[in-house]
Amino acid sequence: MSRRLAIVLLFAPAAAAADDTAAPGQDSATTATAETGNPSAPADMNDQAISATLGVAFGGRTTPGGLAVAGHYFYQLSDHDWFDGSAQFVFGSGGAECFRDRMNDTICDHGLADGYAGGVGAGVRRFLPALASGDFWPFARAGLAAAVVRFPDDETTGITLDAQLGAGMRVAVSEAIAITAQFDFVLGLGRFSNGVGGEPQLGVMVTAGAEFRL
Amino acid sequence: MRLAILATLALGLAACQSSDVSRELGARCDNSNDCDVRCLSGADWPGGFCTIACETDVDCQADASCLEEEGGVCAFTCVSDAGCQFLGQGYTCKERDARGGAGKRMVCRGG
Numbered sequence: 001m002s003r004r005l006a007i008v009l010l011f012a013p014a015a016a017a018a019d020d021t022a023a024p025g026q027d028s029a030t031t032a033t034a035e036t037g038n039p040s041a042p043a044d045m046n047d048q049a050i051s052a053t054l055g056v057a058f059g060g061r062t063t064p065g066g067l068a069v070a071g072h073y074f075y076q077l078s079d080h081d082w083f084d085g086s087a088q089f090v091f092g093s094g095g096a097e098c099f100r101d102r103m104n105d106t107i108c109d110h111g112l113a114d115g116y117a118g119g120v121g122a123g124v125r126r127f128l129p130a131l132a133s134g135d136f137w138p139f140a141r142a143g144l145a146a147a148v149v150r151f152p153d154d155e156t157t158g159i160t161l162d163a164q165l166g167a168g169m170r171v172a173v174s175e176a177i178a179i180t181a182q183f184d185f186v187l188g189l190g191r192f193s194n195g196v197g198g199e200p201q202l203g204v205m206v207t208a209g210a211e212f213r214l
Numbered sequence: 215m216r217l218a219i220l221a222t223l224a225l226g227l228a229a230c231q232s233s234d235v236s237r238e239l240g241a242r243c244d245n246s247n248d249c250d251v252r253c254l255s256g257a258d259w260p261g262g263f264c265t266i267a268c269e270t271d272v273d274c275q276a277d278a279s280c281l282e283e284e285g286g287v288c289a290f291t292c293v294s295d296a297g298c299q300f301l302g303q304g305y306t307c308k309e310r311d312a313r314g315g316a317g318k319r320m321v322c323r324g325g
Binding site: 096098100101104109 | 224
């Protein structure tokens with residue numbers, strides 16, 4: 001119970017704009033459908049769900065890119081909003097791309113799909129009922145993510161803190177399973193070793209996955 | 215809100231900054247591990263100078279020429295000393311033999 005309360009308090013500002021409020025754990029989306037015929041979220045969306053996603057991340061310079069793999073845990077905060085906790089990994093490639101410029105500053109010029117990253121994220125997914133059509137439910141997502149980033153050939157490691165803003169579509173394919181497609185902008189800051197220092201993070205992620213209600 | 219937009223723009227611009235030099239040509243170096251191919255050092259190349267091997271100018275990037283030195287290496291072309299300032303102290307614009315008897319080239323180097 002205390003864990004639920006903590007999650008609600010943490011994301012209260014995002015959830016406050018929801019028109020209707022429901023106690024966490026209630027299947028309010030289904031309730032809304034039954035009572036008003038105007039659902040706030042997909043009827044099959046339970047108060048808890050998990051998902052696995054696969055896609056591509058595009059980075060550059062010191063922002064990692066490559067194959068993006070993530071696992072998500074969703075927990076209902078209000079009629080529209082679900083807490084979205086995630087573990088995210090990026091597997092890229094690329095050789096050494098860091099060098100010292102003539103001012104003796106270290107610069108990294110990695111490509112779109114270089115580097116490795118692993119981290120965790122927390123955010124809110126909000127369904128957009130006004131744009132929903134049948135089983136197709138668009139959503140917006142905002143969150144923060146912290147990650148450890150590694151460019152092995154440059155022997156450079158960093159810690160990043162990113163804001164992730166995105167949107168996607170969720171489509172139910174059965175009572176318990178839905179598929180999702182999502183696009184996220186990533187914007188943040190990182191601190192790197194090997195003389196690279198502070199660096200901005202700027203990238204995009206395109207992912208798709210399967211979601212399972214709990 | 216305005217501050218957030220400005221911060222976003224600043225981050226975006228910072229992320230798009232580029233350098234005049236690269237691991238391939240012009241970066242500072244102590245040894246070849248600092249470069250894509252090789253590091254030239256000594257008084258002729260103050261601070262170290264990353265370069266690549268070449269046989270003709272075509273092997274070098276557009277703003278560089280292939281010199282008859284060190285078995286053929288690329289160096290930035292120039293028309294005056296001012297064009298070499300971006301490489302830092304010790305670099306001036308000098309005339310050197312092009313690789314393969316292809317005449318003379320004006321390039322940035324020390325020495």
